[in-house]
Amino acid sequence: MKARSVGSNFIWSLSAGLIYALAQWAVLVAFARLATMEEVGQFALALAITAPVLLMSRMQLRTLQATDARSAFGFEHYLGLMVLNVVAGVAVCCAIATGMADSLHAGWVIALVALAKGFEAVSEVFYGALQKVERLGLIARSTIAKSALSVVLVPLALWLTHSPIAGAAAMAFAWAIVLFVFDARALQREFPGVRPWSTLWRTPWRKEGARLKALFLLCWVLGLTALLAALRPNLPRYLLEVHAGQAELGMYAAxxxxxxxGGRVVHSLGQAVSPRLGRYHAAGDARRYGRALAGFTAASAGVxxxxxxxxxLLGRWALTLFYGAAYAGNLELFVWLMAAAALEYVCLSLAVGLTAARELKGQVVLLVVSVAVVAVGSAVWVPRVGPVGAAWALGLGWVSELACSVWLTLRVWRRLTAPEPAQALRTIPPGPVDAREPTAGWVPGVVVEDRKDF
Known part of the structure; x- marks a missing residue:
């Protein structure tokens, strides 16, 4: 199978990501324009409840699948585990809605938003298979289709009914159409022998239960890292709201x-290079792994x-243009936030390399350290300095993560360059590894030891 250009994949991924972000914004505008403020609050509550739960349910299976260069697990294992996780996640969201929602109306909104996110999570398995063979163009088209349907169906449902329940149902319907029609057909075109839905009931799960368990034990760590990563940027905001008020928090968030x-650019580039990093590491090709990771990290630092x-240089002008003169007076805070973001971009690039090398448990440790540093820094600086202190705390957290990431990356490099006879015999595959092709003699457990939406 012919390898795709990293530049082409990057452009596809970045374009689709920007379109998706605009679609999210358009849906929120539609709710604000066509529903009451209380109903907008119900939708916001649904997003706040469902996002962490479904993020944990995903367990970053797509990243693990895209970098599974040795095909340790088949498509059926990733799909089966994701479906189980999504069912459990939606059930948890419904249980939370029963306990927290102040009305049946709000409960239905939470349940339907959870269902929509469930469809989106299952699509990630299809994206992982396509990303593994570097077909990010197909993923981008799916994302664009999802965005377009959401922008059309959600405002239409709100305009006809003025009900957030209908809006949430329209979003779930749009994402289900993309999953069952576009994503399934794209996968079958790329892998003619794969029948995604029949796989779920034809796979002998009693015999495959051990491999499913092995996959879960491998990827639960990634789910935990996703949860910690989502918590870290919000810790300074919680304290900022307590000590400085909602106005200061709003300015900081804006x-x-x-x-x-910039994070979208780095994320898109990471999606383009991660399959190759996985292949280079699996083949023991330290030179190409190091060169690819160094180039990615340098590009991220450049961003x-x-x-x-x-x-x-342009901060005061940009803030005045987009937010108004009141925001332009916070140029110092803006520069500190961009400095913290620059550290974040480098950390993101190293995290992609560590995931490709299956250095998963170490990432949990560094995230725990980073979150703890942010929490302590926020507790010390936010009451004294305000929003600038929040930016300092966030930057210090990224510094601690960067130090840990560099140490883990050096450990991966030492393993790759160790003079092991077995490692010297391995060769790099000529092109992207077919997601359907198993690897003889590969034991799933060895994988562990070998090593910013709605």
Whole structure:
């Protein structure tokens, strides 16, 4: 199978990510325009409840699947585990809705948003298979289709019914259409022998239960890291709201949003290079693994330096243009936030390399350290300095993670360059590994030892 260009994959991924972000914003605008403020609050509550639960349910299976260069697990294992996780996640969201929602109306909104996110999570398994063979163009088209359907169906449902229940149901319906029609057909075109839905009931799960358990034991760590990563940027905001009020928190959040733009660039580039990093590591090719990771890290650092320079030179003009003169008076905070973002981008690039090398448990440790540093820094600086202190705490957290990530990366490099006879015999596959092709003699357990939405 012919390898795709990293540049082409990056452009596809970045374009789709930006379109998806705009679609999310458009859906929120539709709720604000066509529903009451109380109903907008119900939708916001649904997002706040379902996002962490379904994020944990995903367990970053897509990343693990895309970098599974040795095909330790088949498509059926990733799909089966994701379906089980999604069913459990939606059930948990419904249970939370029963206990927290102040009305049956709000409970239905939470349940339907959870269902929509469940469909989106299952799509991630299809994306992982396509990303593994570097078909990010197909993934991008699916994301664009999902965005377009959401922008059309959700406002239409709200306009016809003025009900957030209908809006949430329309979102779930749109994402289900993309999953069952577009994603399934794209996978079958790329892998003609794969029948995704029949796989679920034809696979002998009693015999495959041990492998499913092995996959779960491998990837639960990634789910925990996703949860910790989602918690870290919000810790300073919690304390900022307590000590400075909602106005200061709103200003801080508005300025911090610019960091997400650079993060989208780094994330898209990471999706393009992660399959190759996985193949190079699996083949023991230290030279190409190191060169690819170094190039990715340098590009991420370059994005961060541009963010800092842009904030310092054009920050006042940009803040005035997008938010107004009141925000432009916080240029110092803006520069500090971009400095923290620059550290974040480098950490993200190293995390992709560590995941490709299956250095998973170490990432949990460094995230725990980083979250603890952010929490302590926020407790010390936010009451004294305010929003700037929140940016300092976040930056210090990224510094601690960067130090741990560099140490883990060096450990991976030492393993790759160790003079092991078995390692010297391995060769790099000529192109992307077919997701259907098993690897003889591969034991799933060895994988562990070998080693920013709605």
């Amino acid at each position: 300025l911090a949003y610019f960091a997400a733009l 961060g330096l541009c963010a800092i320079a842009g904030a310092a």
